[in-house]
Amino acid sequence: MRFLYYSLFRLVLRLRCAIHDQIGPAAPLPPALFRYRVSESLSVPVFLLIGERCAQLISTHLGPQLHSDCQVLDFGCGCGRTLRWLLPAYPDVHFHGLDVDPEAITWCQANFSAASFSIDPPASKFDAIYCLSVFTHLDEAAQDHCLAMLHGLLKPNGVLLFTVHGPNATRNLRPAQQKELQSTGFLHLTSTKLRGIVPPNYHTTWHTQCYVATRLAPLFPRVEYHPVVDGVQDVVLAYKSTPAESQTPS
Numbered sequence: 001m002r003f004l005y006y007s008l009f010r011l012v013l014r015l016r017c018a019i020h021d022q023i024g025p026a027a028p029l030p031p032a033l034f035r036y037r038v039s040e041s042l043s044v045p046v047f048l049l050i051g052e053r054c055a056q057l058i059s060t061h062l063g064p065q066l067h068s069d070c071q072v073l074d075f076g077c078g079c080g081r082t083l084r085w086l087l088p089a090y091p092d093v094h095f096h097g098l099d100v101d102p103e104a105i106t107w108c109q110a111n112f113s114a115a116s117f118s119i120d121p122p123a124s125k126f127d128a129i130y131c132l133s134v135f136t137h138l139d140e141a142a143q144d145h146c147l148a149m150l151h152g153l154l155k156p157n158g159v160l161l162f163t164v165h166g167p168n169a170t171r172n173l174r175p176a177q178q179k180e181l182q183s184t185g186f187l188h189l190t191s192t193k194l195r196g197i198v199p200p201n202y203h204t205t206w207h208t209q210c211y212v213a214t215r216l217a218p219l220f221p222r223v224e225y226h227p228v229v230d231g232v233q234d235v236v237l238a239y240k241s242t243p244a245e246s247q248t249p250s
């Protein structure tokens, strides 16, 4: 029954995407399916509003790092929902977008000439890396692999920002799921609902604050957890060096 429902859901979603692309505003908006992959909504205002809020969040937490000529990586950039706001706001910053979704990257390459994009990690090192709504989807093995890789891509004084589902996002979990999250600090739930719409390893993940601190400690000597009031996702900042070490030039 669920298989039938999900198959029908995906078919109707693809039809709605096609209709939205016909009647929606002209480019440079990404196609509706690309927007759906990052927003789980076909609404253009929702796509733009979330992107603008994400860009504000980056400005708030990474503002001091966004200086002229610095290198910034948007890891899991999707179709550039956040970059479309950051590129005009920080014209002197070098942004690079990375995603496993080749269609989104091809679209970004065609539509954002001010940034570079790839599906593979670039050779350069970064002053700052941000991952918005990426670790909220990965299983633990993929998360740990990405964390080690991103650590290696940071300059010695670099900072990593990523988001995790905060307490507001745990309200709809069942008691058994709440229990697992509290006892292990990590919960990853899989679903076939969006099979073929999003990448195959893309599901939903929750972390506790304690888990985040413990998991990052071997790699990052300084970790800050910033609850976002009324937000579904909280912000984690992980610094590659201690404040004393970052006094020395990188």
Ligand SMILES: C[S@@+](CC[C@H](N)C(=O)[O-])C[C@H]1O[C@@H](n2cnc3c(N)ncnc32)[C@H](O)[C@@H]1O
Pocket: 037, 038, 039, 054, 075, 076, 077, 078, 079, 080, 081, 082, 098, 099, 100, 101, 104, 131, 132, 133, 134, 137, 138, 142, 146, 199, 202
């Ligand atoms: C919810 S979307 C968020 C996209 C973008 N950060 C934003 O806020 O609009 C999650 C993105 O992470 C990407 N992603 C998932 N696993 C990844 C990985 N291992 N490496 C790079 N990107 C990944 C997905 O393809 C998807 O574009």
